[in-house]
Amino acid sequence: MIRLASWIVASLLITAGIAWLIALPGTLTLEVAGYRMQPQLGAAIFMLLLVAALIILVWSIVSRVLATPGSLARRGRERRKEQGVDALSDAFIALQSGDPARARSLAREAQARLPGNAAAQLLEARADLALGDMSAAREHYRALIASEKTAVAALTGLYDQARAQNRSDAALTFARKTLALAPASGWAASAVFDDLTRNGQWAEAVAMVNAEPVANREERAVKRRRQAVIETARAREAENTDPLVALDHALTALKLLPDFVPAALIAARIHINRGETRKAMSLLRRIWRATGHPDAAALYANAQPGASALERLKRVRELIETPPATRAAAMVLARAAIDAYDWPLARNALAPFNGPEATQGVCTLMAEIEEGQNGDQGKAREWLARAVRAPRDPVWTADGITSDEWEPISPVSGRLDAFEWKVPVTAVHRPTLETTPSQLPAVAAEPLPLAQPASQ
Template sequence: MIRLAYWLIASLLVTAGIAWLIGLPGTLTIEFLDYRMQPRLGIAALLAVLAIVAVILIWGMVKRVIAAPYYLARRSQERRKDQGYLALSDGFIALQAGDANRARQLAREAQSNLPRNAAAQLLEARADLALGDMHSAREHYRALISNRKTALAALSGLYDQARQQGRVDAALTFAHKALDISPQAPWAREAVFEDLTRNGRWDKAYDMIADDVAVTREEKTRKRRRLAVVETARAQLAEGREPSAALEHALAALKLQADFVPAALIAARIYSNRGEARRAMSLLRRVWRATSHPDVAMLFANAVPGASAVDRLKRVRELIDSPPPNKAGALVLARASIDAFDWAGARQALAGYSSASPSQAVCLLMAEIEDGQSGDKGKARDWLNRAAHAPRDPVWTADGIIADEWEPLSPVTGRLDAFEWRVPTSAVATRTGPTATPARLETPTPAKPEAEAPSSAPLALPEG
């Protein structure tokens, strides 16, 4: 309705204008050759307006005829561009769906329609890589390196190709080149970082993590964790040669991760071997309250070198309540009681964990108690038989590998911070061989803490 009103108003205005022009008084004399015209002024003005409109219309038609070839070519070009982008989109979808052959065909179609589009060439390179055509893929990637916009993507493809072919040095070279172009490229930083950790270059690995940009809370937490692991690795490496430097690194790791058991064990061992038993026990007591890790309790018992089994038992009782609040505490308390020949105390410590579905470590300790307290070989044998089929206890495990001590890297994949203290679901190997019985609480030897101090070994639990 509003448009109709506007149209009526415009029509009335045009009509009024035409009527006004026609009604203008006076005449206009036009002489051309032997012809002479004297129309009224309004008619002359109207004819002039109509003549101008006619000229504009005629020029527009002539212009469209002249520009027709250009418009046809442009339309064809736009059609080819649309077909190229459609082929490019379908090609990436096909590649993601696993149809690399179709992806390569669509990539070539896209290149024919979009000759200067680098994404089409990148798609073909990815498709060649998926099809195993390494030579073609390498040629495409090398052509893309010359373009700054696609250089990083090309280096990423060359890196993947080198890894598939097992050319580790070449892959690392591509990662370093990518870092020169983009220092924050995640895949390149991770590749270089893995090489540093794999070769034990912990100082540079620490600097690399410190330079990482962490924005979210999850990123900051992950950064602190990785820094703590690297600091612990540096402490572990320096513990035998430079205990003072190792202590600094271990304490730095604990500042980043207050309850990180491997760092706490290293720091406590160094304190103990330096005769600073109070510091060692204070640190271990705090970490035990946070983690209830058996290695911590065992080292707490051995914090004073040369202590007797009875003294170690007293120290364990200072740390662990009776009855023990968890199975880890029960195992450590029972082990200390057995070493001190306190059979009743050992049996009491395991009372809450030996009746319903006891674990392997509980069964083995109960076998020792039966053998040592009453000399009943039959009951001891029964417990040993139960241990063969009992649930497993937590150990340090990573990628199916069981280790007696924590390690910074997985021995299988080289992944940082792969070892976890948990019940293994399956184990394909062990770093130090199967352990028959839980480790005894023995006094560490200060001269060689990294090799001879049993306090540094975890509570050894059976694996099979």
């Protein structure tokens, strides 16, 4: 209603204006090509406005007609672009859905509608890679390397392709090139770092770790552990050839991880070989109290080269309270007592742990006690039979394999810091009934080898 009233009022005002304009007094004389016209002033102004409106109308029609081809072309380009974007989106969805053939077809359609689009080229290369068309994928990636915008993405694809073809050298080359172009690339840094550690290039590996930025406490802890593991690997490598350098690396690792057992054992062995028994015993005592690791206690017992079995037992009893609080402590004490022929002490140490849940190491030690104390071959064989079915003792384990000593990397996967002190999931070797007690595995039951073997 308001709109109708407004329209009526506006119409009346316009009509009144036109009437007022035509009614203006006076005349206007126009002479054109010998013709003279003398219209009223208002009529002349009205005719002039009418002619101007007509010219504007004609020009708009002509300009619209002239611009039609360009407008149609622009609209066609926009339609092709929309279709190309839709094809690109559908190609990505198809690739993620596990349909690489349709993804490649849609990526090619997207390239036809979006010439020079890098995303479409990358999608086609990924689809070729998923279809196993390695040569086509390689050509796409190599074409994309020339552009600074797509070089890293292309190198990533080439790296994935090389890994799929088990071409480790080529994959590493692509990773190094990517790292040179994009130092923040996580996968490239990881690939180069894994190669350095796998080949024992510890100095370069620790330099990479030292240069890594950390954003929070968790990342800082991970970085410190990696540094400690690498420093321990360097110490382990130099222990026999350059003990002083090895000791420096081991102590650096202990500054980073104060309770890291492998580094502590290396440092203690070097101290012992250098005649620094007190330093070794102090370090091993601290590690034992912090971790309860049996290797630390076993090495503590042998901290004095040439010590007798009774002296080793006395040293172990200084470290381990009676009765032992843990199975590991009981096994170390029993081992030292057996070596010193203190059969009652050995039996009492193992008494809380020789029940139904007795481990292989406990069963083996009990077999030695029965045979050594009483000469009872029957009971010794019974313990050996139990050892066959008994749970395993903790040992250095990585990727399903076990090791007597800690290793910095897994020989299976090449992963750094893969070895853990834990009970293996499956047993690699099982003793037989005919195995003698000395041949059975007894984790942390025997002293670690030193440069000089300790006498009984």
